[in-house]
Amino acid sequence: MxxxxxxxxxxxxxxxxxxxxxxxxxxxxxxxxxxxxxxxxxxxxxxxxxxxxxxxxxxxxxxxxxxxxxxxxxxxxxxxxxxxxxxxxxxxxxxxxxxxxxxxxxxxxxxxxxxxxxxxxxxxxxxxxxxxxxxxxxxxxxxxxxxxSQEEVLRLHERRLTGRTDILAETHRAIEELGPRGGTSILAILAEPLGAPDDLLVPLTESGDWQSTVLSLVQDAALPEHRAYAPTLAETGSFGRRANAVAITTGMHDGTRFEVGENRAAEIAFRENGSLLLASERAVEIQTFPHVNPKPPDIEVVFETLILGDTLLLIRLAALVSQRFGFSGTWRIGLVVTGLRGTRSFTLCARRFGHDGAVYTADSYQRATEATLLDLTAEPRTVVKALVAPLLRSLDAHRAWETYFTEPTDASG
Incomplete structure (x- = not known):
């Protein structure tokens, strides 16, 4: 003791x-x-x-x-x-x-x-x-x-709002650093451990077997649902170094990262300051109707399965990183999806009958929240809901995903 x-x-x-x-x-x-x-x-x-x-x-x-x-x-x-x-x-x-x-x-x-x-x-x-x-x-x-006092309460609420603005700005910057996207949609989720030392994950990036550690963390965080869509980071063995970070990747070859038009790449970067960044293509994809006659026009749809799955994966991963590297504090999480204007819900459009949902009317979606380690471990899907539910409501797809947020705890994996 x-x-x-x-x-x-x-x-x-x-x-x-x-x-x-x-x-x-x-x-x-x-x-x-x-x-x-x-x-x-x-x-x-x-x-x-x-x-x-x-x-x-x-x-x-x-x-x-x-x-x-x-x-x-x-x-x-x-x-x-x-x-x-x-x-x-x-x-x-x-x-x-x-x-x-x-x-x-x-x-x-x-x-x-x-x-x-x-x-x-x-x-x-x-x-x-x-x-x-x-x-x-x-x-x-x-x-x-x-x-x-009332002044103290107002100051604390303002600090909270400022923090959310900061994490979203940093998430947008992370997307820009991926390089020219040519209109391709990107999902980016940034999780930042508040008050953590700037060198929290230096022991990871210095380690001679960091690839093994990163792989075990991601595999422990992954659930069966994370292997049911692509690109998935639950089944990969590719790695790379980034500026002040190491990453686990998929869909990247010969040193390339996100190539315009490929729609198959994703990575999670473990930054030395403790923050985690998940970036993925295919948040939006083209849905075709090859077996329908007469053939209707192709439409762009929001791939909710990937967005929800990757958000849950990063939240579970943040909990494991906390436990592995001795951080017991709060995480601030920002989520940004680009290239959304004019899209519809994949979930609703994929049904044979019924309403196709609403058209999304903005270029991008962004949301931020904060979560304690207890939140991340005990109710990870509640954290996911705080980040993604407004997008689902905008697409009129929230009823189709109600049970996703009420499933039993994922703590046992």
């Missing part, structure tokens, strides 16, 4: 708690709150909800089962009954806090006291902070919660 109770402190045993206590490190800080117990009732629910909301700004930990003594300073471990408590705290985070928060809890058993112990509640830094409880926004001071 590391003898610190800062934002990365992660106690797992009673010994961990005891060691921190004996070293005089178990004390309330900007990142840590200690509680003897949590009382029953709505009032207590709101109090713990305010604690959770306040920590969501910078991240933090609540340890339940520590008595501060009559003087507020003489600390001791105080095992509590754990039955139902984790579920209650997690429910409070999603029902009393607005917007709902995803948190994690760890039960720690007390020696010699069956059913009793301590509960460690970890609140990750939320990309959607500030959060509200009972009509008030909360933040964390040095050791206590505080209500945020």
């Amino acid at each position: 590391t003898t610190t109770t800062g934002p990365l402190w992660d106690p797992r045993t009673e010994h961990d708690l005891r060691t921190a206590l004996d070293h005089g490190l178990l004390e309330e800080t900007h990142y840590l709150d200690l509680k003897r117990t949590v009382d029953p009732g709505k009032s207590a629910n709101k109090k713990i909800a305010a604690d959770i909301a306040s920590f969501a700004l910078d991240g933090g930990t609540i340890v339940i089962g520590v008595d501060e003594g009559a003087d507020g300073a003489t600390l001791s471990l105080w095992p509590i009954e754990l039955a139902g408590l984790p579920e209650r705290i997690e429910s409070i985070a999603v029902t009393v806090v607005h917007e709902p928060l995803r948190i994690s809890t760890t039960r720690i058993a007390a020696t010699g006291t069956p059913g009793h112990g301590y509960l460690v509640v970890r609140i990750p830094r939320s990309p959607r902070a500030p959060h509200m409880v009972d009509g008030r926004y909360y933040g964390r001071g040095d050791k206590e919660n505080r209500i945020l």
Whole structure:
């Protein structure tokens, strides 16, 4: 155990708690709150909800089962009954806090006291902070919660919007760096680990077997659905170096990257600063009707299967990169699709009967969101929905994909 109770402190045993206590490190800080117990009732629910909301700004930990003594300073471990408590705290985070928060809890058993112990509640830094409880926004001071002023709330919301604008601008720049496209549609998804060190993935790019590491990460992230369309990065063994990055590729030969008219290339670049960039052709393709007489004109269609699949693949990959290279923070994700004006939904047009959907009326589509590591691992398809659902609605294809976002968790692969 590391003898610190800062934002990365992660106690797992009673010994961990005891060691921190004996070293005089178990004390309330900007990142840590200690509680003897949590009382029953709505009032207590709101109090713990305010604690959770306040920590969501910078991240933090609540340890339940520590008595501060009559003087507020003489600390001791105080095992509590754990039955139902984790579920209650997690429910409070999603029902009393607005917007709902995803948190994690760890039960720690007390020696010699069956059913009793301590509960460690970890609140990750939320990309959607500030959060509200009972009509008030909360933040964390040095050791206590505080209500945020209107000016602070506005500033935090503006910072969030600015961040989304920045990630989309960077995604557009990444498309431009691919070279002249000649009107070919490109899907680009950029995932950026917020606050990560600039050299997060240097150990990968310096490694003598980086190809093996990249391949295993992509294969672990891939699901059967990622092998059902082309171009797919789930079944490839091609690699290349990029500026400040290494990449896994498909449909690229003799050192070429994206050749105009080929419509078969894709790659994921692992940048040294930790960001991941997936770029793919065939987001839009030509649909022909060779067996229809009289033959109708060819139409351009949006290949939703590829867009949704590649977005899910990169989200799952970001979670694996976090776990492999020790990043526990928030990711900002930007998605851009070019060459869309005048297209329709492939999903709807491919049906024998029924409505073909709506014509897309803009040249491109863009969307950005933020997600914690818990979001990426527990509900990756919810993150996909935040990024792609507006495009589906614009094509009038959202009903055809409703079940895609409600499928069981992909965490097990």
